Amino acid sequence: MSDKNSGLLGSKDIIFMNVIAILSLRQIPNVAPYGASAMVLWVLAAFCLFFPLAMVCGELSTGWPKDGGIFVWIKEAFGKRIAWMVVVCFLFSCVLFFPLMLQFGFTALGYMFSAGLAQNKVFIGVGSAVIFWLLTMMNIRGMEWTKIINSISAWCGVFIPSAILILLAIVWLITGHPMQTNYASVSDWIPDLSHWNTIVFLSSMMFAFAGLEVAPMIAGRTRNPQRDFPRAMAFSAAVIVGIYMIGTWALNTLLPAGKTDIVAGVMQAMHSAAATLHMPWLLPVMAICMFFGALGQINSWLVGPIYMLQEASREDNLLGERIGRLHPKYQTPAFALIMQAVIVTLLCFSTFISTSVAAAYWMLTALTTITYFIPYMVMFPAFCRLRISQPDTPRSFKIPGKILPVLLPIMGFISVTFAVFLLFIPPSQINMGGYLQYAGKIIGGALLAFIVAEVIYHRAQKRNAHLASEGKI
Known part of the structure; x- marks a missing residue:
């Protein structure tokens, strides 16, 4: 392979990026309390959001295979x-998502030593900040480092721990231990949707399938986007849905559904199985694997949105030349990555002022989800608009038929809107304080993103008009 192509992503790299960006064992404890009915809910969430998302992103990424991904698609449409x-909403979701994943990773790592350390706010907050800065410095050195970290994390953080969890459940059963959650009755498989507080985590299930638009953000750095993206989307989808469903069954096998903690559920199951099956080495191995998984997922999201920001800022110089300036040696947006690390560091310390690690974790989940799903609520209509306004744009992959290109984006839009609505119902399992305070934080987070975006855009237009009047642009 030539030096020119050595830093470009291939089909395998895109699959690793998709899998590590989307698939996370942290999502399984969110759904495990549903027991056998979680199988139906996974299928429902995949059908309503993941399938439409994969098809829509697959077509858009091959029609407009440029750096910027979702920004380029929406700009073309609206x-x-x-x-x-x-773009700003998406970036807000990312900087909120990073401390969320770091909390999960350090909670798993803390369990390797003691359950108390896993709930220690200082350990989680400070450790999260240090690790994020380390990842930032590595990614400043270029896409080669991004590929290496993603590849290692996909194996050590996703495939290996998933295999351990599933194999452990099989060993548990064949050694005569009873399944800890009842899957025998037909009624166990039917989700109870009669109470809102029992389905609030469905929005988190939707978010578990989000992320297929991350790789297209750096489509300009792939070898053959028209060929590689559709293949990678299909393979990634099969792997992700399968592991989520089998992983949930495995967790329910080792731990009663009603006793599963949304943050530390996997490590709870490992602790129980290690003690019962006399495998003390399980806990540290799984803790390290899940820590790597958290780092890999962060790393997959760390670079893509910054390249999207850079592409978005380029035309009208929205952020000024300094933010978009590339590193003189590595040609990466170093200044933007460092500014992102500063903001994430402040959010990592939010654990200090929360009522509990679980409360901080869920609030970050809710804020991440709403600011992340707002772009989706625009992307699905953008797909429909582009189908009408630019039907002749070459696409190596198109959603087949006449009904599916209309039905799938509508289904995706309705699913995302429903998931956002569910966020305003606080989980009954966690003390989130007063409702007005809870809802105010969610609405405030979304409004802040809009205000920041509008202020930056208005100032850029005013600055550019002034420069134009002076003949400088």
Whole structure:
């Protein structure tokens, strides 16, 4: 392979990026309390969001295979201003998502030593900040490092721990231990949707399938996007849905559904199985694997949104030249990555002022989900608009038929809207304080993203008009 192509992503790299960006064992404890009915809910969530998302992103990424991904698609459909608002919302979701994943990773790592350390706010907050800075410095050195970290994390953080969890459940059963959650009755498989507080975590299930638009953000750095993206989407989808469903069954096998903690559920199961099966080495091995998984998922999201920001800022110089400036040696957006690390560090310390690690974790989940799903609520209509306004744009992959291209984006839009609605119902399992305070934080987070986007856009337009009047642009 030539030096020119050595830093480009291939089909395998895209699959690793998709899998590590989307698939996370942290999602399984969110759903495990549903027991056998979680199988139906996984299928429902995959059918309503993941399938439409995969098909829509597959077509858009091959029609507009440029750096920027979702920004480029929405700009083509609705213009730069709306696309810029989407970019800022997406970036807000990412900087909220990073401390969320770091909390999960350090909670798993803490369990390797003691359950108390897994709930220690200082250990989680400070450790999260240090690790994020380390990842930032490595990614500043270029895409080669991003590929290496993603590959290692996909194996050590996703495939290996998933295999351990599933094999452990099989060993548990064949050695005569009873399944800890009842899967025998037909009624156990039917989700109880009669109470809102029992389905609030469905929005988290939707978020578990989000992320297929991350790889297209750096489509310009792939060898053959028209060929590689559809293949990678299909293979990634099969792996992700399968592991989520089998992993949930395995967790329910080792731990009663009603006793599963949403943050530390996998490590709870490992602790129980290690003691019962006399495998003390299980806990540290799984803790290290899940820590790597958290780092890999962060790393997959760390670079893509920054390249999207850079692409969004380029036309009208929205953020000024300094933010978009590339590193002189590595040609990476170093300044933007460092600014992102500063913001994430402040959010990592939010654990200090929360009522509990679980409360901080869920609030970050809710804020991440709403700011992340707002771009989706624009992306699905953008797909429909582009089908009408630019039907002749070459696409190596198109959603087949006449009904599916209309039905799938509508289904995806309704699913995302429903998931956002569910966020405003606080989980009954966690003390989130007063409802007005809880809802105010969610609404405030979304409003802040819009205000920041509008202020930046307005100032850029004013600055550019002034420069134009002076003949400088």
